[in-house]
Amino acid sequence: MSTNKVEPQRAEVTPNRPQSSTCLCVINSNLVTETLWHFLEISTFSVPPPCWLLLFSCLFFISYLSVTFLRKEEGTPGPRPLPLLGNLLQIDLKRPYKTLYELSKTYGSVFTVYLGTNKVVVLAGYEAVREALVNYAEEFGEILCFVGILFANGESWKELRRFALTTLKDFGMVIEEHKGMIFFLCINFTGNAFDTALPINYATANIISSIVYGTRFDYGDPVFKRMVKRANQSICVTGSASVQVGSKHSVKKNRTEDIKNLTKHLKDTLEPGLCRGLVDCFLIRKQKEEVRQYENLTFTVSNLFAAGTDTTAATLRWGLLLMAKYPHIQGPRGAEPVVGSRQVCVDDRKNLPYTDAVIHETQRLANIVPMSLPHQTSQDVTFKGYFIKKSISPWFPTGNYCVSLLTSVLYDESEWESPRTFNPSHFLDKNGQFVKRDAFMPFSAGRRMCLGEGLAKMELFLFFTSLIQRFRFTPPPGITEDELDLTPAVGFTTLLHLICCVRFKGNDCSAVSDKLEI
Numbered sequence: 001m002s003t004n005k006v007e008p009q010r011a012e013v014t015p016n017r018p019q020s021s022t023c024l025c026v027i028n029s030n031l032v033t034e035t036l037w038h039f040l041e042i043s044t045f046s047v048p049p050p051c052w053l054l055l056f057s058c059l060f061f062i063s064y065l066s067v068t069f070l071r072k073e074e075g076t077p078g079p080r081p082l083p084l085l086g087n088l089l090q091i092d093l094k095r096p097y098k099t100l101y102e103l104s105k106t107y108g109s110v111f112t113v114y115l116g117t118n119k120v121v122v123l124a125g126y127e128a129v130r131e132a133l134v135n136y137a138e139e140f141g142e143i144l145c146f147v148g149i150l151f152a153n154g155e156s157w158k159e160l161r162r163f164a165l166t167t168l169k170d171f172g173m174v175i176e177e178h179k180g181m182i183f184f185l186c187i188n189f190t191g192n193a194f195d196t197a198l199p200i201n202y203a204t205a206n207i208i209s210s211i212v213y214g215t216r217f218d219y220g221d222p223v224f225k226r227m228v229k230r231a232n233q234s235i236c237v238t239g240s241a242s243v244q245v246g247s248k249h250s251v252k253k254n255r256t257e258d259i260k261n262l263t264k265h266l267k268d269t270l271e272p273g274l275c276r277g278l279v280d281c282f283l284i285r286k287q288k289e290e291v292r293q294y295e296n297l298t299f300t301v302s303n304l305f306a307a308g309t310d311t312t313a314a315t316l317r318w319g320l321l322l323m324a325k326y327p328h329i330q331g332p333r334g335a336e337p338v339v340g341s342r343q344v345c346v347d348d349r350k351n352l353p354y355t356d357a358v359i360h361e362t363q364r365l366a367n368i369v370p371m372s373l374p375h376q377t378s379q380d381v382t383f384k385g386y387f388i389k390k391s392i393s394p395w396f397p398t399g400n401y402c403v404s405l406l407t408s409v410l411y412d413e414s415e416w417e418s419p420r421t422f423n424p425s426h427f428l429d430k431n432g433q434f435v436k437r438d439a440f441m442p443f444s445a446g447r448r449m450c451l452g453e454g455l456a457k458m459e460l461f462l463f464f465t466s467l468i469q470r471f472r473f474t475p476p477p478g479i480t481e482d483e484l485d486l487t488p489a490v491g492f493t494t495l496l497h498l499i500c501c502v503r504f505k506g507n508d509c510s511a512v513s514d515k516l517e518i
């Protein structure tokens, strides 16, 4: 029976990651801390005290000037920044998107906030965000620059994105994973309260493994367990103060070591003409073209794991929380797929408009990537009457970049009838048929739009329907539906810590493995 049984406890969604607000803010506030710290270290040992004070005053003065001058020059509205700290004291660092959304109500669809001395232009509301990302794709369509797909620009990004899209298409149909997840839930947790994070993260990580390495792992495999744990840890601590100052290297090293070991094994066993997964395709292609950039492979794999595991898993967990909170939506008259006892398949989606609407509404309300990825402006641009300068790297004290506030799109009061409530009717017409909504933009828009959208949608549909077809999700014992809290904890994505109770609808768990052909 269950080895992973957890004590029933209050299913509150607690902010369980106190130091990790989004990367965005912490990187900047930590940049200030780190620079000051570094400065103090140097000063303490090599500069006499009066010079130290003088230097400190100069730094302070320069930052103040840069902040005030930049504001005057560009004239976008926004709250008044403090020297060095900018608007950090006004922003809820655990949920910065909430503050930014509130500020957008005062300052409109284009405004500026300062995170430390870095200037961030915030684009808010469906109309402004879409216009910037789609109509001004050239100017706003670059991601803040590092390497890999997520953070690359220019030719290197184009090549990697094209390559990943082609390979994701080839392997995206490897979606048998829900069988493994259902079996795991059934055997280990049925009738118990359990944390949904573990099985769901295993399932989504295994999908990326199948695509990337060409193989799935057993949930009990110690290497796999370690990999998932490390991936989660690095998502949790990305941007945390301690990581920025000290242990950043060790987290990255842990993560890339696993990837390097696995890719080395694939390289050693590579058979030309047999492409087991994305890594093989990359190796074969690069061999042919004799191109450098081997390092990009590690980054690409690491990016796909980071982008493709946590996001889909968090959305699914939101779905289960919402089902536990609104039990009437779970049943056969609600989202449960009415397809008999057979396995749901992708083609069923068009015949299940209500289920489809529930999944879309879950994504809208969950608002998983509330501030998208930070973008840079590739050139000076005048947007909605405001002059926005070409971006300077945020590693400089006067750095500047842009944030597309997806929260403000998904909760846009002029687009959604009841933006703050879980209302699947947002996606249904009066005949109960599914309708697409333009302001449904959890994957962002434009040329940097999520590369895994198709895969994520397929995963969400198959996992969600398979789960509610076979299980009933309820709050843990002693907790009422009303007490289930929908306040998210924030890491890079809006996560939650959900303990929920699961009941298998059938009589015999062991029959599941035969039915699912595991």
Ligand code: HEM
Pocket: 143, 149, 150, 151, 161, 168, 303, 304, 307, 308, 309, 311, 312, 315, 368, 369, 372, 373, 374, 442, 443, 444, 445, 447, 448, 449, 450, 451, 452, 453, 455, 456
């Ligand atoms: C529900 C699940 C997901 C959500 C809500 C989501 C959301 C996003 C968002 C908002 C962006 C930023 C777009 C921009 O900068 O404008 C993004 C980028 C990206 N996502 Fe996803 N994503 C999800 C699942 C996935 C999956 C499963 C994969 C991998 C297979 C993936 C891979 C990527 C990549 C590689 C990028 C960077 C694209 C580029 O820079 O060209 N995502 N995603």
